[in-house]
Amino acid sequence: MRIEILCTGDEVLTGKITNTNFSYISQKLEDVGLSVVWGTTVGDDRERLLEAFRLAAGRADAVIVNGGLGPTVDDLSQEIAAAAAGVPLVLNADWLAKMENFFARRSRVMPPNNRKQAMLPEGAEVLDNPIGTACGFALDIGTARFFFTPGVPRELRRMLEEQIVPRLLARSGSPTTIVLKRFHSYGIGESHADSLLEGIEALAPDGSVKLGFRAHYPQLETKLTVRGTDPEDVQRKLAPVAGEVRRRLGNFILAEDDRTLEGVVLAALLDQGASLAVVETFTAGQIAARIGHLPGAERAFRRSLVLRDLTDLGAAVGLEDGPALGALSPETAEAVARAARAQAGATHALAVLIELDEGADAIDFGGTIHLAIATANRVATRRARILGGREWVRLGAVELGLDCLRRFLQNLPVTERIDFERA
Amino acid sequence: MRIEILCTGDEVLTGKITNTNFSYISQKLEDVGLSVVWGTTVGDDRERLLEAFRLAAGRADAVIVNGGLGPTVDDLSQEIAAAAAGVPLVLNADWLAKMENFFARRSRVMPPNNRKQAMLPEGAEVLDNPIGTACGFALDIGTARFFFTPGVPRELRRMLEEQIVPRLLARSGSPTTIVLKRFHSYGIGESHADSLLEGIEALAPDGSVKLGFRAHYPQLETKLTVRGTDPEDVQRKLAPVAGEVRRRLGNFILAEDDRTLEGVVLAALLDQGASLAVVETFTAGQIAARIGHLPGAERAFRRSLVLRDLTDLGAAVGLEDGPALGALSPETAEAVARAARAQAGATHALAVLIELDEGADAIDFGGTIHLAIATANRVATRRARILGGREWVRLGAVELGLDCLRRFLQNLPVTERIDFERA
Numbered sequence: 132m133r134i135e136i137l138c139t140g141d142e143v144l145t146g147k148i149t150n151t152n153f154s155y156i157s158q159k160l161e162d163v164g165l166s167v168v169w170g171t172t173v174g175d176d177r178e179r180l181l182e183a184f185r186l187a188a189g190r191a192d193a194v195i196v197n198g199g200l201g202p203t204v205d206d207l208s209q210e211i212a213a214a215a216a217g218v219p220l221v222l223n224a225d226w227l228a229k230m231e232n233f234f235a236r237r238s239r240v241m242p243p244n245n246r247k248q249a250m251l252p253e254g255a256e257v258l259d260n261p262i263g264t265a266c267g268f269a270l271d272i273g274t275a276r277f278f279f280t281p282g283v284p285r286e287l288r289r290m291l292e293e294q295i296v297p298r299l300l301a302r303s304g305s306p307t308t309i310v311l312k313r314f315h316s317y318g319i320g321e322s323h324a325d326s327l328l329e330g331i332e333a334l335a336p337d338g339s340v341k342l343g344f345r346a347h348y349p350q351l352e353t354k355l356t357v358r359g360t361d362p363e364d365v366q367r368k369l370a371p372v373a374g375e376v377r378r379r380l381g382n383f384i385l386a387e388d389d390r391t392l393e394g395v396v397l398a399a400l401l402d403q404g405a406s407l408a409v410v411e412t413f414t415a416g417q418i419a420a421r422i423g424h425l426p427g428a429e430r431a432f433r434r435s436l437v438l439r440d441l442t443d444l445g446a447a448v449g450l451e452d453g454p455a456l457g458a459l460s461p462e463t464a465e466a467v468a469r470a471a472r473a474q475a476g477a478t479h480a481l482a483v484l485i486e487l488d489e490g491a492d493a494i495d496f497g498g499t500i501h502l503a504i505a506t507a508n509r510v511a512t513r514r515a516r517i518l519g520g521r522e523w524v525r526l527g528a529v530e531l532g533l534d535c536l537r538r539f540l541q542n543l544p545v546t547e548r549i550d551f552e553r554a
Numbered sequence: 555m556r557i558e559i560l561c562t563g564d565e566v567l568t569g570k571i572t573n574t575n576f577s578y579i580s581q582k583l584e585d586v587g588l589s590v591v592w593g594t595t596v597g598d599d600r601e602r603l604l605e606a607f608r609l610a611a612g613r614a615d616a617v618i619v620n621g622g623l624g625p626t627v628d629d630l631s632q633e634i635a636a637a638a639a640g641v642p643l644v645l646n647a648d649w650l651a652k653m654e655n656f657f658a659r660r661s662r663v664m665p666p667n668n669r670k671q672a673m674l675p676e677g678a679e680v681l682d683n684p685i686g687t688a689c690g691f692a693l694d695i696g697t698a699r700f701f702f703t704p705g706v707p708r709e710l711r712r713m714l715e716e717q718i719v720p721r722l723l724a725r726s727g728s729p730t731t732i733v734l735k736r737f738h739s740y741g742i743g744e745s746h747a748d749s750l751l752e753g754i755e756a757l758a759p760d761g762s763v764k765l766g767f768r769a770h771y772p773q774l775e776t777k778l779t780v781r782g783t784d785p786e787d788v789q790r791k792l793a794p795v796a797g798e799v800r801r802r803l804g805n806f807i808l809a810e811d812d813r814t815l816e817g818v819v820l821a822a823l824l825d826q827g828a829s830l831a832v833v834e835t836f837t838a839g840q841i842a843a844r845i846g847h848l849p850g851a852e853r854a855f856r857r858s859l860v861l862r863d864l865t866d867l868g869a870a871v872g873l874e875d876g877p878a879l880g881a882l883s884p885e886t887a888e889a890v891a892r893a894a895r896a897q898a899g900a901t902h903a904l905a906v907l908i909e910l911d912e913g914a915d916a917i918d919f920g921g922t923i924h925l926a927i928a929t930a931n932r933v934a935t936r937r938a939r940i941l942g943g944r945e946w947v948r949l950g951a952v953e954l955g956l957d958c959l960r961r962f963l964q965n966l967p968v969t970e971r972i973d974f975e976r977a
Contacts, residue, residue, distance in 0.1 A: 138593075144591075144593060145581065145589070145590065146577030146579070146580030147581070148577070149572065149573075149577040150573060150576065153569065153573065153595070154571070154572040155569065158568065158569035159569075161568050167568065167569075168567075168597065168602065169596055170561075170567060170593075170594065170595030170596070171593065171595075172576070172595075173591075173592055173593070176591075179592065186609070414843075415839075415842050415843050415845075415851075415858075416834075416838075416839030416842030416843035416858055417839065417843045418839070419838050420838050420840045420843050423839060423860055423862055424836055424838040424840075424944070426915075428838075428862055429862040429863060432838075433861075433863065434859070434860065434866070435838075435859070435861075436858070436860075437839065437842045437846055437857065437859075439851055439852040447898075492849075521847070521849075525847055
């Protein structure tokens with residue numbers, strides 16, 4: 132099935148907003164085994180919209196149109212859809228009632244120009260939008276099925292998942308159940324993971340499992356798209372492959388599916404009745420910022436201390452008689468972590484101390500990270516060197532700190548070598 | 555002049571990467587008074603690339619093609635460009651020598667498949683890429699001028715600015731000098747700024763200044779695009795309008811052009827020989843993370859303390875006999891800021907304490923921000939209430955904290971009402 136995405140609106144065309152809806156739609160379709168073959172972006176312009184609809188109708192089986200369903204005069208999708216299909220616009224009384232009700236529940240009267248949102252091309256199939264006034268709809272133009280969606284991301288996302296993906300799968304004749312299984316890892320690059328997982332798709336019958344990756348430094352997402360006749364069939368096909376991914380990527384897997392590294396760390400702290408103190412230098416609060424605001428963090432996140440001037444560090448954590456902190460080392464980090472833990476009255480402390488290279492920022496600019504995690508009777512330390520510019524070092528150090536903490540809480544080794552570090 | 559953007563590559567088409575190059579190119583052209591009228595995205599597919607080139611050649615005056623100039627087999631831009639123009643590919647000896655030199659300078663031998671990057675359609679004009687091996691080029695296909703650019707963002711950006719924009723301006727017959735003047739503000743929404751600046755374009759002759767906005771919460775960017783015959787002419791036309799923007803937006807302007815809020819704050823601290831201590835709660839390190847990692851921050855950023863449990867706050871800043879910290883107020887924030895300043899030995903302290911609403915996250919979930927800035931002999935406090943969900947409150951509080959510090963350092967009132975706060 133040839134699928135196209137047609138994004139409309141001056142704000143997207145002029146780059147005033149980055150078009151994240153396009154990549155969202157495309158990824159979501161890939162995840163269920165469908166492929167987008169063409170993307171078009173045009174502004175709020177009648178002539179160009181009509182031409183874009185005509186071109187897409189001539190070469191695609193299905194077209195997802197995004198934007199242009201709002202109440203204002205520059206929202207043209209229904210009008211141009213009707214013109215392209217050669218049908219009149221007619222009032223959808225059900226949607227009008229729904230909108231009036233939407234406003235009434237918020238103790239407001241519906242403005243007259245919202246009525247426009249209930250005008251649909253004759254014969255259109257309504258695609259429900261439970262969280263907004265823009266009415267989605269589907270319509271044949273030429274031999275293609277067009278699906279019209281709102282520009283507001285959360286409205287689009289819900290309509291795509293609940294209304295459009297099932298219709299596309301039905302039209303494509305795919306098995307009814309497709310599941311996306313995701314593994315998040317830190318420390319292995321995409322090509323390394325690809326070679327580690329070589330041949331893994333063959334563990335499931337008939338090409339029913341497809342392997343893919345999405346790299347967003349410093350994390351890598353490994354994706355398995357599984358097709359089956361029903362949920363049980365999918366789980367049966369997925370199980371051996373997922374088990375093998377876990378075995379091969381091992382300790383590098385930090386979370387699965389919708390879980391995050393910081394969420395896993397916080398959950399482990401809460402599970403263990405533990406609490407956390409953090410000491411950061413060049414990461415400058417980014418480690419705390421990943422975890423400290425999460426719901427529930429108020430029960431486990433005790434304190435974070437950020438310093439740039441390392442000569443001040445000993446005094447700041449109440450370290451009077453410890454080692455001199457002039458030269459950084461894992462031992463310094465250990466002393467700092469122990470002191471910070473005691474000072475904050477936490478069960479665990481993480482110290483991430485960074486020595487930056489001298490000189491201007493450049494692609495080979497680097498930093499040396501000394502980190503330590505301490506409890507009352509256990510300590511782990513780690514040294515790593517990361518190159519790639521100031522921002523790269525900073526991002527890498529944040530992730531390394533959080534991931535070592537995850538490993539510590541899960542009783543895994545914190546010193547396993549990662550692909551991003553230099554000897 | 556009708557300009558199109560044609561983005562190529564499976565990674566963009568499948569949404570594996572978000573297409574930020576499109577919005578970058580489009581904005582950059584808008585900023586110099588040129589408009590993009592059509593955008594196309596296709597994958598690394600010969601047939602579809604050729605069709606996309608053919609369609610764009612038939613309806614545009616200029617086409618910017620992004621991606622497909624790499625050394626691998628799926629990089630097809632030169633090949634398809636030659637096919638569309640009906641010319642052969644020929645080796646560009648200058649570019650080959652340049653690439654070999656590029657590798658030699660890095661003490662490496664050029665891999666054989668890089669030779670492909672020096673094969674250009676016959677008659678193509680080279681567009682220099684001083685920071686990569688992908689050779690940009692321009693070529694007529696049909697009646698349109700095509701400009702081929704690399705997919706690597708920093709290579710694209712440099713080529714666009716240095717090579718392509720001047721050529722497009724020359725072709726469009728625009729005045730040779732176009733300047734973009736930008737004002738960054740915090741605290742006024744786009745429609746409010748629009749009404750405050752009503753009629754401002756008329757202060758320059760002949761429509762030579764165009765007003766625009768780009769909102770990225772919590773900041774707003776106000777843009778003036780100025781056209782003139784030469785730099786002096788541009789400055790003469792800009793001066794009265796820019797002066798009026800400064801007058802009308804007043805204290806809300808936090809920086810101009812490439813400067814940032816955190817950069818302005820750090821520069822003011824360094825100028826005044828000052829140093830900073832920060833205390834954060836729900837912002838959880840985000841305020842520190844904006845400023846603490848900047849080059850030079852090591853000389854002014856003294857310490858930041860992050861706590862979520864406010865009962866611990868007094869002790870953490872060494873506040874023994876101060877007011878009880880159970881109920882937050884601007885006075886509590888003042889006491890905390892004073893104590894944190896003394897504790898860190900800094901000249902200035904910023905305390906941003908947040909009471910979050912109870913309950914689950916939702917669009918009307920809010921928080922009350924109590925902030926204080928203290929020096930040895932001066933204090934300013936501020937209370938603000940922000941709604942919009944946990945993340946919105948957090949983003950707003952970070953910006954409010956930094957902007958109040960900017961105002962304090964510039965001797966401006968910190969209590970001026972902002973559009974985003976509730977009574």
